[in-house]
Amino acid sequence: MRPWILGLTGGIGSGKTAVADHFASLGVHVVDADQAARWVVEPGRPALAQIVAHFGEGILLPGGGLNRPALRERIFDNPAERQWLEQLLHPLIRAEVAQHLALAESPYAIMVSPLLIESGQYRQVDRVLVVDVPESLQVARTAARDQTSEEQVRSILKVQAAREERLKHADDVLVNDRDLAWLKGEVERLHRFYLTLRGGRE
Template sequence: MEPWILGLTGGIGSGKTAVLDRFASLGVHVVDADQAARWVVEPGRPALLQIAERFGSGILLTDGALDRKGLRERIFDNPADRQWLEQLLHPLIRAEIARHLALAESPYAIMASPLLIESGQYRQVNRVLVVDVPVSLQVARTVARDQVSEEQVRAILKAQASREARLQHADDVLVNDRDLSWLGAEVERLHRFYLTLRGGQV
């Protein structure tokens, strides 16, 4: 039977990676949209050539890889460039994700994306799991992890879908505000439940 797809999302600092790692340790096939976004612009891939043609070879690092920070700065205030880049990359990222999901041999597979709701990717999955934490905890965790200011974190939060928007699309919510052993037990509980589902539905 073909695996059904669980979409996993959560705001910055919610602990998505820790949750994904636990699912993966239980043998669940995991595909990370952020990784797919990196794969499609690796040296030798056609998308990287097109980006260099549009923005000039200065957009590449000395080893030939994409200067992601430089590109972000270039498109930040330029809607036309950002739109061009999205039109180039989004179909490639979708195809890359689909290719990796097709390799799944577990009863269900996870597509993890921080922009699952904003990008409309939630329409491609059978069920949505939101990793949720109070905003104050998101801010504290991200400041500690990334060594950035609270203002920067709050600016990122504003750019992401609101907690309310994410929770509206959620079939399941994992509130990740305790320690890792508790989190592991919650993931195992969800995993046992997911194994009983056909096509992601009860």
């Protein structure tokens, strides 16, 4: 039987990675859409050539790789450019993720994506787990982790789906406002529950 797919999402600084890592340590096959997004623009892949043709050589690092901060800057306040980039990359990322999910041998597999809801990727999964965290904690954690200003974090939050929107799509919610030991316990509880499901449904 093919594994069913759990979509794992949460806002920036919510602890998605810690949750995904613990599921992986329990033997669950995890595919990260962010990693897939990096793979599709590696040198030699067709997407990179199209990005350079569109934005110019200035978007490359001296070694020929994609200069992500420069690209982010070009699209940040420019909805038309962002849309162009998303239309190019989203289908490629979807295909890359599907290819990696197909390798799963665990009873269920996890697709981790910060933009699960916004990008419509939630339609590809059987169940949605949202890692939720109060916004003040999100901002403090992210600013500390990325050595960035609270103002910058808040501007990223604006682009991501509002918490309400994410929670509306959730089948399960894990509120990550305590310590790591507690978080791991919650992941293990969910894992035991998920092993009882057929196709992601009770």
